[in-house]
Amino acid sequence: MSGSTATKRTGLGPPVLCVLDRAHRGAVEAQFFHALYGLLDLHGQFERVDVALRGPAVTLAVEEDEYRPSVRLGTMELDTLPDYRGSVRDLVAEGFTVFVDREAVTALGFAPERLVAGTVLLDSTELARRWPEYDQVWFV
Numbered sequence: 001m002s003g004s005t006a007t008k009r010t011g012l013g014p015p016v017l018c019v020l021d022r023a024h025r026g027a028v029e030a031q032f033f034h035a036l037y038g039l040l041d042l043h044g045q046f047e048r049v050d051v052a053l054r055g056p057a058v059t060l061a062v063e064e065d066e067y068r069p070s071v072r073l074g075t076m077e078l079d080t081l082p083d084y085r086g087s088v089r090d091l092v093a094e095g096f097t098v099f100v101d102r103e104a105v106t107a108l109g110f111a112p113e114r115l116v117a118g119t120v121l122l123d124s125t126e127l128a129r130r131w132p133e134y135d136q137v138w139f140v
Helices: 035-040 055-061 084-093 102-107 124-131
Strands: 015-021 048-053 071-073 075-079 096-100 120-122 136-139
Touching: 015 035, 035 048, 035 084, 048 055, 055 084, 055 096, 055 102, 084 096, 096 102, 096 124, 102 120, 120 124
Parallel strands: 015 048, 015 136, 048 096, 096 120
Antiparallel strands: 071 075
């Protein structure tokens, strides 16, 4: 696995790649738990856990100056929504490798330099070539 950016873990489970294709799955409904937050719980349970963001899910790794994890519902402001970019930053800080699909980033009009620091920008073909490095690929 020479030249790989994948992160080795010490857990007993197999190396796993978690693929996210959708950006948001009901932020109000999932404010107590979302997929990226759940991945942090896998820390140490597997030999390696890496994350691949594809399609609209690449937006989770794009830094935004204006983003606030809150929404106004009538007269109430709900300010306990998930901070997906914060979760991507947390995954990187915990040693997860977070791959981001280059084609999706450019197709959605984002500049690669706007990605969360520490994420790995790859083209779709290179991402697919890495799948054999994992015993399991999960679509989260």
